[in-house]
Amino acid sequence: MQIVANTISRTFGSTRALVDVSVTLDGGAIHALVGENGAGKSTLLKILGGAERPDAGVMTIDGAPYAPASLGEAVAHGVGLVFQEITINTSLTVAENILVGQLRRFRRGGLLTERAMARRAQELLDSFSADISVNRPLASLDLGQWKCIEIARALSTRPRAIFFDESTAFLNHREVDVVLTAMRALKSQGLAVAFVSHHLAEVGAIADRLTILKDGHKVGDFEAGELDREEIQSRMVGRDMSKGIYPPRGERADGPAVLSLHGVGAGPRLAPLSLTVRQGEIVGVAGLKGAGGERLLEVVAGVERIRSGEIRIGSHTGAARSPAEGWQKGVAYLPGDRTAEGAIVGASVLDNLVMARPPRRGPWFDRRRAGELASNMIARLRIKTASVRAPMTSLSGGNLQKVVLGKCLAAEPRLLLLNNPTRGVDVGARLEIYRSLRESAAKGLAILLVSEDLNELIGLSDRILVMRAGTVTAEIEDPSRATEDALIRHMT
Amino acid sequence: MKLSQTRSLTTDDVRRLFPIMLLIVLCAAFALTSSRFLQFNNLMIVAQQAVVLLVAALGMTFVIIAGSIDLSVGAIVALSALVAAVTAGSIGVFAVVPACIVGLLSGLINGVVVARGKVPSFIVTLGTMVVYRGVVLYFTRGAPISIEDESFLTVYSGRSLSVPHSVLIAIGVIAVTAVVLNLTVFGREVRAIGGGERIAFLTGIKVERVKIAVFGLVGLLCGLAGLLQAARSMAATAQLGEGLELDAIAAVVVGGTPLTGGVGSIQGTILGALIITILSNGMNIIGLDPYFQNIIKGLVLILSVFVTIDRKKIGIIK
Numbered sequence: 188m189q190i191v192a193n194t195i196s197r198t199f200g201s202t203r204a205l206v207d208v209s210v211t212l213d214g215g216a217i218h219a220l221v222g223e224n225g226a227g228k229s230t231l232l233k234i235l236g237g238a239e240r241p242d243a244g245v246m247t248i249d250g251a252p253y254a255p256a257s258l259g260e261a262v263a264h265g266v267g268l269v270f271q272e273i274t275i276n277t278s279l280t281v282a283e284n285i286l287v288g289q290l291r292r293f294r295r296g297g298l299l300t301e302r303a304m305a306r307r308a309q310e311l312l313d314s315f316s317a318d319i320s321v322n323r324p325l326a327s328l329d330l331g332q333w334k335c336i337e338i339a340r341a342l343s344t345r346p347r348a349i350f351f352d353e354s355t356a357f358l359n360h361r362e363v364d365v366v367l368t369a370m371r372a373l374k375s376q377g378l379a380v381a382f383v384s385h386h387l388a389e390v391g392a393i394a395d396r397l398t399i400l401k402d403g404h405k406v407g408d409f410e411a412g413e414l415d416r417e418e419i420q421s422r423m424v425g426r427d428m429s430k431g432i433y434p435p436r437g438e439r440a441d442g443p444a445v446l447s448l449h450g451v452g453a454g455p456r457l458a459p460l461s462l463t464v465r466q467g468e469i470v471g472v473a474g475l476k477g478a479g480g481e482r483l484l485e486v487v488a489g490v491e492r493i494r495s496g497e498i499r500i501g502s503h504t505g506a507a508r509s510p511a512e513g514w515q516k517g518v519a520y521l522p523g524d525r526t527a528e529g530a531i532v533g534a535s536v537l538d539n540l541v542m543a544r545p546p547r548r549g550p551w552f553d554r555r556r557a558g559e560l561a562s563n564m565i566a567r568l569r570i571k572t573a574s575v576r577a578p579m580t581s582l583s584g585g586n587l588q589k590v591v592l593g594k595c596l597a598a599e600p601r602l603l604l605l606n607n608p609t610r611g612v613d614v615g616a617r618l619e620i621y622r623s624l625r626e627s628a629a630k631g632l633a634i635l636l637v638s639e640d641l642n643e644l645i646g647l648s649d650r651i652l653v654m655r656a657g658t659v660t661a662e663i664e665d666p667s668r669a670t671e672d673a674l675i676r677h678m679t
Numbered sequence: 680m681k682l683s684q685t686r687s688l689t690t691d692d693v694r695r696l697f698p699i700m701l702l703i704v705l706c707a708a709f710a711l712t713s714s715r716f717l718q719f720n721n722l723m724i725v726a727q728q729a730v731v732l733l734v735a736a737l738g739m740t741f742v743i744i745a746g747s748i749d750l751s752v753g754a755i756v757a758l759s760a761l762v763a764a765v766t767a768g769s770i771g772v773f774a775v776v777p778a779c780i781v782g783l784l785s786g787l788i789n790g791v792v793v794a795r796g797k798v799p800s801f802i803v804t805l806g807t808m809v810v811y812r813g814v815v816l817y818f819t820r821g822a823p824i825s826i827e828d829e830s831f832l833t834v835y836s837g838r839s840l841s842v843p844h845s846v847l848i849a850i851g852v853i854a855v856t857a858v859v860l861n862l863t864v865f866g867r868e869v870r871a872i873g874g875g876e877r878i879a880f881l882t883g884i885k886v887e888r889v890k891i892a893v894f895g896l897v898g899l900l901c902g903l904a905g906l907l908q909a910a911r912s913m914a915a916t917a918q919l920g921e922g923l924e925l926d927a928i929a930a931v932v933v934g935g936t937p938l939t940g941g942v943g944s945i946q947g948t949i950l951g952a953l954i955i956t957i958l959s960n961g962m963n964i965i966g967l968d969p970y971f972q973n974i975i976k977g978l979v980l981i982l983s984v985f986v987t988i989d990r991k992k993i994g995i996i997k
Contacts, residue, residue: 490881514883528881531874533941542871543882547864594882 188214195244236268237261267341282308331362433646442466451496471648519600585616709961738897746940754811756920759905764915786898790891835910873940
């Protein structure tokens with residue numbers, strides 16, 4: 188099994204998403220496509236999987252021409268695609284989710300034969316050793332297991348090649364491991380596996396070969412181990428990354444406390460804890476999903492009520508009872524899901540940037556000052572947008588997240604709460620985000636950072652709290668000497 | 680995305696300009712079929728007919744942009760008309776005050792239950808539509824209450840320089856609502872809530888307060904609309920304003936404001952209200968079978984949405 192794509196080009200409007208890119212995917216190997224947002228890797232994968240058509244170039248499978256006009260035609264050629272988004276329907280069973288595309292084959296006299304479906308679905312799950320029983324209710328499974336169900340769905344058409352488009356973007360460590368294990372199992376069965384990921388740790392862990400793309404052009408093909416992580420990043424971004432992507436820490440912050448918690452608890456998901464964040468300090472919180480970090484942010488932001496203890500924000504005592512009160516007290520909150528909770532996608536860049544604290548004169552919206560504020564923020568965060576009034580839909584994921592951060596900074600907060608600020612964001616945008624966070628901290632902003640990216644916590648924080656099941660299990664005073672393994676040990 | 684630059688521009692233009700083109704086509708068609716249509720007198724009748732619908736629809740525009748719906752506007756119009764008719768005998772022109780207060784209160788009740796009670800606005804206003812209409816029926820016992828106060832009728836349904844006063848009032852309402860929607864922070868908050876209520880909430884917008892204000896605003900405008908309707912028909916009846924909620928929603932939607940919230944314009948609603956009124960007026964003037972007219976109205980509604988809806992921006996078409 189060999190899929191060859193030769194000099195593929197694709198243009199969207201005035202954007203050249205791919206220019207003469209060639210790749211070869213072999214059976215029994217895992218091939219990673221890496222690059223920044225907008226580098227063209229997802230477009231390439233979608234063309235290979237039949238979800239997009241190339242403007243120019245040819246593809247072959249084992250020498251025979253391969254030009255799928257749709258996902259369905261790609262499936263007929265033995266190619267399956269697993270998407271970034273979760274496509275599980277929770278009102279169906281596990282078996283129905285896996286076999287949703289071929290329910291007709293399980294009819295007897297017009298009715299579905301549930302036992303035959305369950306048997307086939309279980310076979311598919313077991314074929315790559317996913318430890319999931321089809322009888323489990325979907326609600327009891329985690330996102331990694333949901334992804335496995337989607338993999339089983341892709342396998343139900345008996346493909347010879349399977350492609351993953353950022354399929355781990357929304358998963359946490361443990362869930363990612365489940366998916367990576369599944370990908371290795373598929374490779375050992377001789378399938379050609381290709382995937383797009385922002386996490387170079389994943390690439391290092393499972394890829395046999397990688398193709399680096401930048402601005403629609405291929406930078407090169409490399410064998411696993413040929414490049415280290417910094418070299419891959421340098422080639423993706425096109426500049427030297429050997430100094431690392433995290434800005435240097437400043438002086439140790441010993442200013443006044445901006446946030447202090449004394450025995451603050453909020454139900455079983457957050458046991459009483461005490462914590463101080465000083466002016467100019469970045470305090471990181473590590474933990475698996477549900478370990479309490481997110482809950483902690485929600486309590487401080489005023490989204491969740493506290494059940495016990497005392498919160499002081501600056502000179503105010505007492506928790507914010509609503510996000511509105513939180514923002515008024517100078518607490519800006521960047522939620523974890525940027526399209527559902529962070530940015531209004533149907534509005535413009537300007538609308539989003541000035542949403543938290545619109546410039547006003549009495550009841551009137553001050554358009555002139557809003558325009559200035561938005562332009563300043565676009566320059567400060569280097570947001571790539573055609574204009575201040577461009578719709579959010581025209582931005583890439585990384586730039587969208589910069590707008591959400593810009594919205595927070597535009598409110599001139601004294602405390603910034605961040606929930607996974609760089610999830611699914613490429614290296615280039617990450618650099619800008621880290622730089623501006625460090626700059627803001629140097630000017631006195633206190634930052635509480637919850638992240639599933641342990642490297643980010645280690646690289647950016649002045650102090651790290653590790654949480655497990657709602658309680659703090661460790662406090663690391665000098666993150667520069669911490670390791671991922673040490674954090675994981677306290678997390679699990 | 681597959682369309683070339685110039686092509687996609689034209690589809691966008693068609694979408695944006697469709698309401699005004701439809702209005703022009705309708706006017707041209709009726710003008711060619713009947714010489715009466717374009718006469719000043721008929722145009723003033725059209726304007727007068729459009730006023731009640733327009734004022735209610737302007738309020739509805741805010742509700743729909745905020746991502747909600749208000750089915751009780753017709754009932755609020757009837758209730759306010761009743762209040763205006765009852766009080767006009769004693770306080771004359773000043774009956775506008777109790778009428779608007781009752782409208783405002785009715786809207787605030789909707790808003791409080793929707794925002795604080797977290798009940799979908801469709802259900803809440805479906806309920807209050809029946810309740811408010813029930814209040815009118817209870818007090819009128821189904822009999823009309825006529826208005827005889829001369830000063831009231833002169834001010835609210837008279838004409839100056841042959842322009843109906845109600846039309847002047849509607850122009851004032853247009854100006855005020857356009858300013859509120861486009862130039863105030865409140866207007867931006869309404870759009871933000873419609874664009875993403877959870878996002879607006881987490882960004883510190885006082886969502887409950889804004890939603891209550893929006894329902895209060897539509898109630899207040901319906902209070903005014905009820906007064907104008909009562910003045911025009913010189914009476915308040917239990918049936919007054921029946922079906923107005925659907926015409927108001929139709930006017931907003933025909934004007935290009937999607938029911939999904941977050942976007943919309945006052946100009947669009949003005950066009951929508953005119954299209955719906957002119958369609959009825961024109962069909963009457965050219966003598967179209969009245970029993971056939973509703974079929975045409977419904978088809979025009981679907982056609983407008985078919986053309987103006989931006990399918991790229993809608994995930995699920997409900």
